[in-house]
Amino acid sequence: MSYLNPDKDKMSPLQRNLLRLLRVFLLVSGVYILIFGGANGAERIFGLLILVALVIINAPAFFTRGRLRAIPVEIELILLAMVLFELVGGDALGLYVRIPxxxxxxxxxxxxxxxxxxxxxxxxxxxxxxxxxxxxxxxxxxxxxxxxxxxxxxxxxxxxxxxxxxxxxxxxxxxxxxxxxxxxxxxxxxxxxxxxxxxxxxxxxxxxxxxxxxxxxxxxxxxxxxxxxxxxx
Incomplete structure (x- = not known):
């Protein structure tokens, strides 16, 4: 099991594909926003927060080399969705202002x-x-x-x-x-x-x-x- 290859024995194919998609998208988004900023080029702090959130969510599995999964897949999917909607959409892309x-x-x-x-x-x-x-x-x-x-x-x-x-x-x-x-x-x-x-x-x-x-x-x-x-x- 790795960050880009979730354990397929502990989740359904749909959960595994959604988890992989969200992990990859948020990792790329976090790095991009940290380097280039978001909607106005001045939102780099949110790129850092995205990466910090990913580290916190995946820290138990990483430091135990997959032996411990402290966050069930259902909860991780919800947490990743929260990061996506809040830090990427609402904050970095400015959707709070752009969408009424x-x-x-x-x-x-x-x-x-x-x-x-x-x-x-x-x-x-x-x-x-x-x-x-x-x-x-x-x-x-x-x-x-x-x-x-x-x-x-x-x-x-x-x-x-x-x-x-x-x-x-x-x-x-x-x-x-x-x-x-x-x-x-x-x-x-x-x-x-x-x-x-x-x-x-x-x-x-x-x-x-x-x-x-x-x-x-x-x-x-x-x-x-x-x-x-x-x-x-």
């Missing part, structure tokens, strides 16, 4: 991804007897946690815009204001973000419940619990 509703899209997709990962974790705890709760309660807990995560992001955006955007850090990131969008003022943008964060969290949690029940109808369990269980047990 890209901010809404991201405030829906990121909570969806986070909620789905959260459902993987709580289901694993349930499967191994460490959590006693119905699937509805699991989903509710994950949605509330996702809304909290969205609130933290909004506080981070406010802090950046108020105290950092006009300083040295702002110069590195292009002095872009994070609150507000081409179609909304800062207040409307913030409140709309909360609503889309909530919607994304609900959809992600519901998708997790659907995947659990789909496998149970087949007389099986959600296989992601096997890999996640190796981490939390």
């Amino acid at each position: 509703f890209y901010d809404n899209f991201m405030h829906f997709m990121l909570p969806l991804f986070i909620a789905l990962i959260g459902m993987m974790v709580v289901y694993t705890m349930y499967f191994y007897g460490k959590l006693q709760a119905s699937y509805g309660v699991m989903a509710f807990i994950i949605v509330i946690m996702t809304i909290g995560f969205g609130a933290i992001l909004e506080m981070g955006e406010y802090t950046y815009d108020t105290y950092l955007a006009d300083g040295p850090i702002g110069t590195i990131t292009g002095n872009t204001q994070m609150q507000g969008s081409p179609t909304q003022g800062p207040l409307d943008d913030t409140m709309n973000d909360f609503f889309t964060d909530t919607a994304g969290g609900i959809v992600g949690a519901a998708l997790g419940v659907w995947l659990i029940r789909r496998n149970e109808k087949k007389g099986e369990h959600w296989k992601v619990a096997d890999e996640v269980g190796k981490i939390i047990n």
Whole structure:
């Protein structure tokens, strides 16, 4: 197993091909953006962040020469998609500014991804007897946690815009204001973000419940619990 040749015995052909495609694309994108910049040629910091994200995601497998895979393939695919949409699309290519509703899209997709990962974790705890709760309660807990995560992001955006955007850090990131969008003022943008964060969290949690029940109808369990269980047990 290597970065460009994922272990085919631990994933489906579709997962393996998607993983390989995302890994290669993000590696090339990270190097290119680091050297040449992004949409305006001044977004090199995001190229560095892309490469750092790839290192963090793949560090366990690299340093153990493939003996340890700390991140299940389902979670790695989600994390790579988050890097693609946020650091490559939203930041380096400036889609937050170029596409009017890209901010809404991201405030829906990121909570969806986070909620789905959260459902993987709580289901694993349930499967191994460490959590006693119905699937509805699991989903509710994950949605509330996702809304909290969205609130933290909004506080981070406010802090950046108020105290950092006009300083040295702002110069590195292009002095872009994070609150507000081409179609909304800062207040409307913030409140709309909360609503889309909530919607994304609900959809992600519901998708997790659907995947659990789909496998149970087949007389099986959600296989992601096997890999996640190796981490939390």
